[in-house]
Amino acid sequence: MKAAYEEREHAMRDKAETAVRKELSGFKKIIYFWSLKHARKAVKNRENTRFSRTRAYGVARSVFRAMGVDLASKGILETGEDIWYLSMNEVWGIHQGTLPAYDLKSFVAIRKTEYARYEAEDPKVRFQTRGAVYWKNDFLAVPEMADVEEGADYHLKGLPCCPGIIEGVVKLVNSPKDDLSLNGEILVTARTDPGWVPLYPSISGLLVERGSLLSHSAIVAREMGLPTIVGIKGLTNTLKSGMRIRLDGGKGTITILDESGVVENVA
Numbered sequence: 001m002k003a004a005y006e007e008r009e010h011a012m013r014d015k016a017e018t019a020v021r022k023e024l025s026g027f028k029k030i031i032y033f034w035s036l037k038h039a040r041k042a043v044k045n046r047e048n049t050r051f052s053r054t055r056a057y058g059v060a061r062s063v064f065r066a067m068g069v070d071l072a073s074k075g076i077l078e079t080g081e082d083i084w085y086l087s088m089n090e091v092w093g094i095h096q097g098t099l100p101a102y103d104l105k106s107f108v109a110i111r112k113t114e115y116a117r118y119e120a121e122d123p124k125v126r127f128q129t130r131g132a133v134y135w136k137n138d139f140l141a142v143p144e145m146a147d148v149e150e151g152a153d154y155h156l157k158g159l160p161c162c163p164g165i166i167e168g169v170v171k172l173v174n175s176p177k178d179d180l181s182l183n184g185e186i187l188v189t190a191r192t193d194p195g196w197v198p199l200y201p202s203i204s205g206l207l208v209e210r211g212s213l214l215s216h217s218a219i220v221a222r223e224m225g226l227p228t229i230v231g232i233k234g235l236t237n238t239l240k241s242g243m244r245i246r247l248d249g250g251k252g253t254i255t256i257l258d259e260s261g262v263v264e265n266v267a
Contacts, residue, residue, distance in 0.1 A: 008225050067091065076104055085111040154253040156232050156239075158207070161218050163250035164227030167257065168204050170243045172236065186247060188239050192217035200224055205247045207254065209235035229254065 068083030093099040171185035182202035227249035244258035
């Protein structure tokens with residue numbers, strides 16, 4: 001799959017450059033391709049910087065995990081993973097003696113309860129607020145999710161993100177704890193973040209229930225030419241692993257072709 005994406009990417013780039021060469025000549029052509037060369041170099045340097053930053057985050061995560069294990073061994077926390085429920089100021093305060101209260105197990109218990117409640121809530125795609133953020137805010141905007149038109153010949157509709165029409169089998173993935181073995185399926189999920197990008201070379205299409213056209217994952221999907229639709233109301237409640245669908249990334253529509261059977265590792 002990765003080779004196919006790279007081949008498609010090179011073909012799209014060559015086609016675009018050929019079209020430009022036909023339209024430009026002389027000094028304009030020289031300036032254009034000089035700018036293109038340096039723009040590509042700048043993008044490469046930007047991505048290398050992001051990669052270095054990600055590596056730094058990995059080192060920091062290892063440091064904090066070790067601190068959590070140490071605190072758990074001393075009975076200050078229940079488990080080493082509980083350190084992720086503390087703020088940076090609280091972590092520093094443990095060692096600097098600046099904590100206003102030192103019952104960290106109670107802090108962690110309260111935050112675990114709060115996070116469990118957050119996971120159960122239906123998140124808004126966009127919202128507005130004023131004053132105190134956490135209380136008495138009813139200024140929520142309507143989520144940017146597309147509705148199915150009456151009498152339409154498709155079953156789901158979202159925001160077109162990257163064009164392309166494909167038919168394939170669905171693989172529903174809700175979290176990194178799920179089965180991530182992919183071999184050409186159409187990936188279906190509630191939401192994504194940059195950590196999902198390594199899965200893209202192994203899929204033929206991407207459907208996301210929540211998200212915008214300018215999210216990191218959506219931008220990467222477009223760069224890879226991966227047919228993608230985001231903001232699809234009722235996606236994860238409608239599509240299940242094994243269903244066969246038609247995805248139209250240009251129109252933002254999804255048509256269910258076969259609802260039966262769970263098919264694994266379909267190329």
